[in-house]
Every structure is written in structure tokens, then in C-alpha cells.
Amino acid sequence: MNITKEKKLTNMRAASSDTFENMTPPRNLTLEESLEFAREDECVEVTPEAIRIRKVILAANERAKSNRARAKA
Structure with missing residues (x-):
């Protein structure tokens, strides 16, 4: 680790972390x-x-x- 070098500070998120999956609503x-x-x-x-x-x-x-037992029978 070099103390003279500055750490790069970025405030960017990964592009894949912002994707949302839609769920189907439950049936009544x-x-x-x-x-x-x-x-x-x-x-x-x-x-x-x-x-x-x-x-x-x-x-x-x-x-x-x-299920396996039922399939054998």
C-alpha cells in the first residue's frame, strides 16, 4: 500500500444491481x-x-x- 497515492472515490453503482424482477401477483x-x-x-x-x-x-x-415411491408403484 502506497500512502502517497490517493484512493479513487467513485459514487457509481454497478449497472446490474439496479435491475428488478417482477413477480406475478397472487390469485384470489x-x-x-x-x-x-x-x-x-x-x-x-x-x-x-x-x-x-x-x-x-x-x-x-x-x-x-x-414421488419416486409413487412412480415405482
Whole structure:
């Protein structure tokens, strides 16, 4: 390190850091629509505030194991 040389100070950001990815907004489904939309490995959770579709087996590696076992059978 040379103490006689001045450090270059720039206030510029990288061009790639300013890009934003757009996400699709969530679907607001009724109970009937969500029952039709759900696959066989998903369940529909109904609460007073919301209706959600989620996977029955939450862990991804456990889902993969069950899919392989189902494919063998």
C-alpha cells in the first residue's frame, strides 16, 4: 500500500444491481376454485381470513422421495 497515492472515490453503482424482477401477483381464489386448482399432492387450508393452497409434504426432499415411491408403484 502506497500512502502517497490517493484512493479513487467513485459514487457509481454497478449497472446490474439496479435491475428488478417482477413477480406475478397472487390469485384470489374462492373455495370452489381453489379445490379445482389444487393438485393431488396439495391441500387447501381454510381460515377465517384466507384460503391457501399448500403442499401436503412440506420438505422438498421428502416430496421427491414420495414421488419416486409413487412412480415405482
